[in-house]
Amino acid sequence: GEDVEQSLFLSVREGDSSVINCTYTDSSSTYLYWYxxxxxxxxxxxxxxxxxxxxxxxxxxxxxxxxxxxxxSLRIADTQTGDSAIYFCAELHDYKLSFGAGTTVTVRA
Amino acid sequence: xxxxxQSPRHEVTEMGQEVTLRCKPISGHNSLFWYRQTMMRGLELxxxxxxxxxxxxxxxxxDRFSAKMPNASFSTLKIxxxxxxxxAVYFCASSLRAYTDTQYFGPGTRLTVL
Numbered sequence: 001g002e003d004v005e006q007s008l009f010l011s012v013r014e015g016d017s018s019v020i021n022c023t024y025t026d027s028s029s030t031y032l033y034w035y036x037x038x039x040x041x042x043x044x045x046x047x048x049x050x051x052x053x054x055x056x057x058x059x060x061x062x063x064x065x066x067x068x069x070x071x072x073s074l075r076i077a078d079t080q081t082g083d084s085a086i087y088f089c090a091e092l093h094d095y096k097l098s099f100g101a102g103t104t105v106t107v108r109a
Numbered sequence: 110x111x112x113x114x115q116s117p118r119h120e121v122t123e124m125g126q127e128v129t130l131r132c133k134p135i136s137g138h139n140s141l142f143w144y145r146q147t148m149m150r151g152l153e154l155x156x157x158x159x160x161x162x163x164x165x166x167x168x169x170x171x172d173r174f175s176a177k178m179p180n181a182s183f184s185t186l187k188i189x190x191x192x193x194x195x196x197a198v199y200f201c202a203s204s205l206r207a208y209t210d211t212q213y214f215g216p217g218t219r220l221t222v223l
Contacts, residue, residue, distance in 0.1 A: 095207035
């Protein structure tokens with residue numbers, strides 16, 4: 001079965017980099033995703049990585065995938081107050097998205 | 110293009126009442142998903158439709174829950190009768206193809222059953 005784990009909280013100073021970590025168990029996952037959820041809102045797709053890639057960069061976002069350790073990370077450069085939200089890691093296996101519990105990121109001035 | 114549209118955004122009802130949640134997927138998307146989000150259980154897949162046909166409803170909690178997709182642009186999730194433990198945020202998502210494409214989520218319906 002699928003099991004995705006994330007740390008629950010991260011506090012970061014404005015302008016610093018944030019790194020959110022995630023581990024998953026299903027080695028046959030095809031895609032891995034990062035979604036962002038702001039209070040009272042839906043899940044916004046941030047980025048994704050195909051399982052045969054090691055890294056993907058998209059503006060301030062960098063995704064690293066270590067397939068051997070089944071470890072995924074999201075780095076946000078120059079973190080801003082608007083980055084305060086809950087970040088969900090998810091893996092896609094067949095049609096099923098399995099989500100982690102979410103990491104609450106708080107950006108302090 | 111409009112994203113996934115859900116209505117209502119908020120619903121407050123009393124135990125025992127029927128609740129109907131609505132979803133309009135992104136035009137051209139063939140797959141539709143209903144999820145439930147709670148503090149205790151996180152995000153759970155309730156049901157998955159492909160080309161309007163229910164493929165996997167193993168996540169539907171019990172017979173009080175039912176979902177339909179009468180056409181490619183509309184789906185409903187119905188709870189009858191509703192119970193306080195059904196209080197949650199219900200999300201609809203759609204994708205072009207379920208096995209390979211990104212799922213895009215609607216804003217959700219926050220349901221409170223008193």
